[in-house]
Amino acid sequence: MNLKKSFLIALVISTIGLTCWELYWRSQGYYPTLNDEKALWSMHRAKVEKATGADVVILGSSRAYFDIQLNEWKAETGKKPIQLASTGSSPLPTFNDIVNNTDFAGTVIVGVTPGLLFSTTYPKAMPWERPQAKVNHYQDRTYAQRLNFLLSIPLQQNLVFMSSDEEEWADDIDLKALLRRIKMKPRTNNPVMPPFYYFGDVSIDRNMSMTTRTAQDTAFANKIIDVWKFVGAGAPPPDKEATMSFFLNDVEKFKAKGGNLILVRLPSSGGVRIGESQGLPRTEFWDDLVRQANVKSYHFEDYAQFKNLKCPEWSHLSAEDAQYFTTELAKLMLADNAITTSKTN
Amino acid sequence: MLFNSLSFIVFLGIVLTLYYSKLFKWTNKKRMLLFASYAFYGLWNPPLVILLWISTVVDWTAGKRLAVEDNQRKRKFWLLLSMCVNLGFLAFFKYGDFLLENFVSLVNSFGFDYKVRPMDIILPMGISFYTFQTMSYTIDMYKRKIKPARTFLDFALYVTFFPQLVAGPIVRAKDLITQFYEEKRATTNQFVWGFFLLTIGLFQKVVLADTLLSAVADDVFGSSKLLHGIDAWTGTLAFSGQIFFDFAGYSTCAIGIALMLGIILPDNFRYPYASLGFSDLWNRWHISLSSWLRDYLYIPLGGNRHGITRMYVALMLTMLLGGLWHGAAWTFMVWGGLHGTYLILEKLQKKYVPFKITKWNGVFLAFITFSCVNITWVFFRAREFDTAWNMIKSMFYLQTNGEKILDSFSIIKVCVVIGILFLCHWMMRNTSMKELSQKTSPLVLGVVWAILFFLIAIAQGSGEQFIYFQF
Numbered sequence: 001m002n003l004k005k006s007f008l009i010a011l012v013i014s015t016i017g018l019t020c021w022e023l024y025w026r027s028q029g030y031y032p033t034l035n036d037e038k039a040l041w042s043m044h045r046a047k048v049e050k051a052t053g054a055d056v057v058i059l060g061s062s063r064a065y066f067d068i069q070l071n072e073w074k075a076e077t078g079k080k081p082i083q084l085a086s087t088g089s090s091p092l093p094t095f096n097d098i099v100n101n102t103d104f105a106g107t108v109i110v111g112v113t114p115g116l117l118f119s120t121t122y123p124k125a126m127p128w129e130r131p132q133a134k135v136n137h138y139q140d141r142t143y144a145q146r147l148n149f150l151l152s153i154p155l156q157q158n159l160v161f162m163s164s165d166e167e168e169w170a171d172d173i174d175l176k177a178l179l180r181r182i183k184m185k186p187r188t189n190n191p192v193m194p195p196f197y198y199f200g201d202v203s204i205d206r207n208m209s210m211t212t213r214t215a216q217d218t219a220f221a222n223k224i225i226d227v228w229k230f231v232g233a234g235a236p237p238p239d240k241e242a243t244m245s246f247f248l249n250d251v252e253k254f255k256a257k258g259g260n261l262i263l264v265r266l267p268s269s270g271g272v273r274i275g276e277s278q279g280l281p282r283t284e285f286w287d288d289l290v291r292q293a294n295v296k297s298y299h300f301e302d303y304a305q306f307k308n309l310k311c312p313e314w315s316h317l318s319a320e321d322a323q324y325f326t327t328e329l330a331k332l333m334l335a336d337n338a339i340t341t342s343k344t345n
Numbered sequence: 346m347l348f349n350s351l352s353f354i355v356f357l358g359i360v361l362t363l364y365y366s367k368l369f370k371w372t373n374k375k376r377m378l379l380f381a382s383y384a385f386y387g388l389w390n391p392p393l394v395i396l397l398w399i400s401t402v403v404d405w406t407a408g409k410r411l412a413v414e415d416n417q418r419k420r421k422f423w424l425l426l427s428m429c430v431n432l433g434f435l436a437f438f439k440y441g442d443f444l445l446e447n448f449v450s451l452v453n454s455f456g457f458d459y460k461v462r463p464m465d466i467i468l469p470m471g472i473s474f475y476t477f478q479t480m481s482y483t484i485d486m487y488k489r490k491i492k493p494a495r496t497f498l499d500f501a502l503y504v505t506f507f508p509q510l511v512a513g514p515i516v517r518a519k520d521l522i523t524q525f526y527e528e529k530r531a532t533t534n535q536f537v538w539g540f541f542l543l544t545i546g547l548f549q550k551v552v553l554a555d556t557l558l559s560a561v562a563d564d565v566f567g568s569s570k571l572l573h574g575i576d577a578w579t580g581t582l583a584f585s586g587q588i589f590f591d592f593a594g595y596s597t598c599a600i601g602i603a604l605m606l607g608i609i610l611p612d613n614f615r616y617p618y619a620s621l622g623f624s625d626l627w628n629r630w631h632i633s634l635s636s637w638l639r640d641y642l643y644i645p646l647g648g649n650r651h652g653i654t655r656m657y658v659a660l661m662l663t664m665l666l667g668g669l670w671h672g673a674a675w676t677f678m679v680w681g682g683l684h685g686t687y688l689i690l691e692k693l694q695k696k697y698v699p700f701k702i703t704k705w706n707g708v709f710l711a712f713i714t715f716s717c718v719n720i721t722w723v724f725f726r727a728r729e730f731d732t733a734w735n736m737i738k739s740m741f742y743l744q745t746n747g748e749k750i751l752d753s754f755s756i757i758k759v760c761v762v763i764g765i766l767f768l769c770h771w772m773m774r775n776t777s778m779k780e781l782s783q784k785t786s787p788l789v790l791g792v793v794w795a796i797l798f799f800l801i802a803i804a805q806g807s808g809e810q811f812i813y814f815q816f
Contacts, residue, residue: 002787003537009791014798021803144346144388151351164805175804176556184753 018161025160025173034156035165036087036202039149042138044206045097047082048104053258054342055106056081057098059091061127062208063266064111066200066316069326070207076330078343081109083206087167089131090116092247097135099250105258107339112265112289114280118238121246153204170195191234194226199313215318224313225271232275240285244292251293262338263290264329265299267306270314296338298329346385348543348598349551356385357602364606371528375498378606382507386470393469396434401504403430404479405497411486412493420487427483431476439473441466443673471511473670477637479504482518484641491519499525508602512595514613514633521608529607538779541794542601545778548797549594556804557762558587561755566726566736573747577739579756581719582763584726589618589766592631615777618718619711619770621702623687626714638667657692661685671725676733679724687717711771 034040048057056079058064064085074080084094091110098104110117119127155162164174170181186192199214213220254261265286268276280286282299290297300306305328309321317325333339346353360381364374387394407427414420436444442463452459482503485491494500503522509515531539565572565580572580596613603610613633620626627635646659661682668681702710720737727733739747773781782790 003534003541003790005787006791006794007537007540009788010794010798013792013795014802017795017799018802021799142389143391144350144352147352147355147388148350151355155351161803162805173803175552175800176560178803179556179754179758182754184757187749187751187753 022159022161030160030163030173032156032158032160033163034153034202034204035163036200036206036208037149037166038134038137039141039145039152040202040204040206041084041086041134042141043149044082044084045134045138048084048098048102051082051104051106053106054079054340055104056339057104057106057108058083058085058111059094059098059108060085060111060264060266061089061091061113061116062087062200063113063268063316064091064109064264065206065208066210067266067322067325068109068111068329069209069319069323070205072323072326073330076327076341076343077334077339078341080205083208085111086131086134088116088126090119090127090243091131092117092121092243092250093128093132093135095247095254096250097138099254099257099259101139103257105254107260107262108254109262109264112263112286113268114265114276114285115232115235115238117247117289118240118243118280118285120236120239121242122239157204165198167196167198169198171197191230193230194223196227197223199224200316209319209322210312210316212319215312215320218312221313224315228272228313228315232272238280238285244289247289248292251295255295260338261293261295262333263293263295263297265297265301267300267309267311267317267325268315269309269311272311272314296333296336298332303328303332346388348595348602349547349555352388356381361605365530372498374528375502375525378507379498379502379505382502382505382510385507386505386510389470390467393467396438396469396472397475397505400431400434400476400479401501403427404483404504405494405500407483408486408493408500411483424483424487427480431480434469434472435476438466438469440669440673474513474515475504475510477634477670478515481515481637481641482522485518494518494522495526506603506608508599508606508608509610512592512599513631514596514599514610515637516610516633520611524608531605531607535607536605539601539604539606541782542597542604542778544601544794544797544801546594546596546598546601547801549590549597552797552800552804553762554587554590554594557758558583558590561751561759562587562726564750566728566732568748568750569732570748570750571735572739573749574739574742575756576747576749576751577736579751579759581723581726581736581740583759585618585715585719585722586759586763586766588722588725589614616770616773618715618767619774620714621707621710622691622714623684623717624691626718627684627688634667634670638663638670642666657689660688660692664688674728676724676727676730679733680721683721683724687721708771711774712767715767 048055051057056073056077058068058081062085065083065087068081068083068085070080070083084098085091086094091112095108095110098108116127119125122128123132152162161173163172164176165172168177168180170177197220198211199220200208200210202208214224215221251261282301286299300309306325309317309325312318316322330339334341346356360378363369363377369377383394383397386397404427407423410423411420414423442465445461445463449459449461482491482494482500486493494503499522502525503516503518506516506521562580562584565576566584593614600610600612611633613631615629615632617626617630620629643659643663646662647655648659649656662685664681664685665678666681668677668679668684671677671680700706720740723736723740724733727736785793
C-alpha cells in the first residue's frame with residue numbers, strides 16, 4: 001500500500017475538480033455571495049447590547065431588509081443602523097427580544113408587512129419560528145460557532161461553491177440543493193410550491209439589495225411573483241387580536257424605557273398590494289395599529305415621492321429604488337424629528 | 346468544537362504543527378495536548394470544563410489511594426466516591442428533569458395536585474462518555490487490574506484527550522494511558538492513513554448522514570400524522586443509516602485524528618448492519634460501550650454464572666440501563682428493552698432451535714437482524730410514544746391510507762443508500778478497510794479519496810452536531 005502516492009493523487013484530482021467546479025458555476029452566472037444566515041444576524045444582534053440612545057435598529061420582514069439601504073441611511077443621518085430585519089418573518093419575536101433582553105432605549109424602526117406582522121403568535125408557525133430561531137441562536141451560540149462563522153466569511157466572499165444558504169433557494173449549488181433539483185412524478189395531489197430563486201445579495205453589514213437580474217428580467221421576477229401567489233393562497237387568516245396584544249404590550253415596555261418606536265409601511269405593488277388591501281385593509285389593520293401604539297408612523301401611500309415606486313416582483317424595491325426610498329424616508333423622519341442626525345459638518 | 350467545522354480544521358492544523366515541531370519535549374507536548382483538549386471542549390461552553398476538572402481530580406485521587414490502600418473498607422470508600430461523583434453528575438445534568446418529571450407524575454397519580462417547573466439543566470456535551478471512561482479507571486484500579494497512571498498529566502490527558510472526548514470511543518485506561526508514557530510520533534503511513542480515516546469519517550457525517558438521510562428522517566419523525574407504510578419505513582431506514590453514518594463517522598474521525606498524533610484508538614464499529622443475530626450486533630455496534638456494559642454491569646450483575654434465569658435478568662437490566670445511558674426518556678428504555686428481548690430470544694433459539702449458518706442463509710439472517718434493529722430505531726428516534734406507536738402501526742399494517750409526506754426521489758434515494766450500506770457491510774463483515782485498501786492500487790485509492798473529498802467540499806453542510814453528542 002503506497003499511501004503517500006494515493007494522497008498525492010487525491011490532492012491533485014480534488015484540487016483540479018474543485019477548481020473546475022468553481023469555474024463552471026462562475027461561467028453559469030454565479031458570483032461569490034455571503035449567506036444570509038443566523039450567524040450573520042447574531043453578529044449584528046450583539047451590537048444592540050452596546051448600542052446607545054443615538055442608535056437605530058431596524059426590525060421587520062424582507063421589505064424592511066430590502067428597502068432600507070444602510071449606506072444611504074448613514075449618508076442622511078450620520079449613523080449606520082443595525083439591520084435585524086429578516087425574510088419571511090414577523091417582527092414580533094425580535095422586538096420582544098430587544099425589549100425584554102436588552103437595555104436598548106434608542107430608536108427601533110419596525111417595517112410593517114401586514115401579512116406577517118398580523119399573522120400569528122403561534123411559536124411553530126413559520127413567520128414566528130424563523131425569527132425566533134435567530135434569537136435562540138444568538139442566545140445559545142457557542143464560541144466555536146462564532147469562530148466558524150468568522151472563518152467562513154472570506155471563503156463565502158471569494159468562492160462561489162461555498163454557498164449553502166439557510167433559505168434553501170432552488171438555485172443553490174451545494175450537494176443537497178443539487179439533489180433537490182431532481183424532480184419525479186408527485187406521489188400526492190398536494191400543491192407544490194414553485195421554485196424559489198435567490199433574488200437578493202446581502203453584505204457583511206447586513207445590507208440587502210435586490211439582484212440586478214430580478215430588477216431587470218421580468219420573466220425571472222415573475223417566477224418570484226409565482227411564489228408570493230402560492231404563499232398568499234395558502235396563508236391562514238390573520239390573528240389580529242393576539243398579534244396586536246403581544247406587540248402593544250412590548251411597545252408599552254419599550255416606551256417606558258424611553259425607547260423611540262417608529263412604524264413604517266413599506267411599498268408593495270401589483271397583485272401583492274391588491275391582496276393586502278383586500279385581506280388586511282389599511283383602516284382595519286395599519287391605522288388601528290398606529291392609533292393604539294401611538295408612535296410616529298409612515299405609510300408609503302401617504303407620500304407623493306413614494307407613490308410611483310414599483311416593486312419588480314410586487315413585494316420589494318430594486319436596489320436603486322431602495323436607495324431613493326431610504327434617502328427620502330430618512331429626510332422625512334429627520335424633518336419630523338422622529339430621529340436625530342449624528343452628522344457633523 | 347465539531348470535526349465537521351472550519352474552526353476544527355484550524356485547530357487541528359495548529360495542534361499538529363505544535364506537536365511535530367521541535368519546540369517542545371514530550372511532557373510539554375502532552376501539556377499542549379491537554380490544553381488543546383480543554384480549548385476544544387471549552388469553545389462549546391467554557392464553565393462546563395470545570396466538571397471535567399472535578400471528574401479528573403476525584404478519579405486521580407481515588408485511583409492513587411486505591412493503588413496503595415489495603416483496607417477493604419477504605420478501598421470501597423474511594424471507589425464509591427468516584428462512582429458517586431461521576432454518576433451524580435450524570436444524575437443531575439442528564440436525568441435531573443426526567444427524574445423530577447416522573448416523580449411529579451407518580452405523586453399526581455396518588456391524587457395530589459403537585460406541580461413543579463422543570464429545572465431546564467444544560468446537558469454537558471459528551472458527559473456520558475467521559476464519566477464512563479474515568480469510572481472504568483477507578484473500577485479497574487479497585488479490582489487491581491491496572492496500575493495507576495504514572496503522572497497526573499497522563500491521567501488528565503486520558504480523561505480529556507480531544508479526539509474521543511465527546512463521543513468516544515470510550516477507551517480503557519490500560520489501552521490509552523500507557524501510550525502517553527513514551528513519546529509518540531506517527532509514521533508517514535500512519536499519518537496519511539489517519540488523514541484518510543478522517544476523510545472517510547467526514548464523508549459519512551457530512552455527505553451520507555447530513556446531506557442524504559437526515560432530512561427524510563426528520564420529516565418522517567417530525568410528523569404528527571399517521572403515515573403511509575412506505576413513508577414510515579423510508580423514514581426509519583433513513584434514520585437507521587443516519588445514526589450509523591453519524592456515529593461511526595465520528596468514531597472514524599476520532600481514530601484517524603489520534604492516529605495522526607501516533608496514538609492508537611480501538612475500533613468502535615465493525616460493519617454492524619451485516620450482523621448475524623444480536624450478540625453479533627453488539628460485538629460490532631458501539632463496541633466500546635457494549636464491552637463497557639459487559640465488563641462493568643452485566644458481569645457484576647452475575648453474568649452467566651448463576652443460572653439461566655439470573656442471566657436473562659442481568660442481560661435485560663444491562664440493556665435497559667444501556668438504553669437509559671443514551672437519553673433520559675422512556676423511549677430509550679423501550680429501545681434497550683427490545684434489544685434485551687432480542688438477545689434473550691436469540692439465546693433461546695440457539696438452545697432449542699439451533700441451526701448452522703451458511704453463506705446462503707447468512708445474508709437472509711443478516712437481513713432479518715437488520716430489519717429487527719430498524720424497529721428498535723423507531724423508539725430511539727421518536728421523541729414521544731405516540732409518534733413511535735404511529736410509526737409502528739404504519740410500518741406493520743402498511744397503512745395505504747396513511748399520509749404521504751415524502752416525494753418519490755427521497756424514497757428512492759434512501760432505499761439506494763441503505764441498500765448499498767447493507768451490501769457493503771455484508772461484503773466487509775469479515776475484513777477491514779485497512780485490508781481492502783492494501784489490496785487496492787494507489788491510483789484507485791487516490792481517485793476514491795479525491796471523490797470523497799470533493800463531495801465533502803461541495804456538500805459543505807451547516808456544521809450540524811453529531812447525534813451522539815447529546816448522549
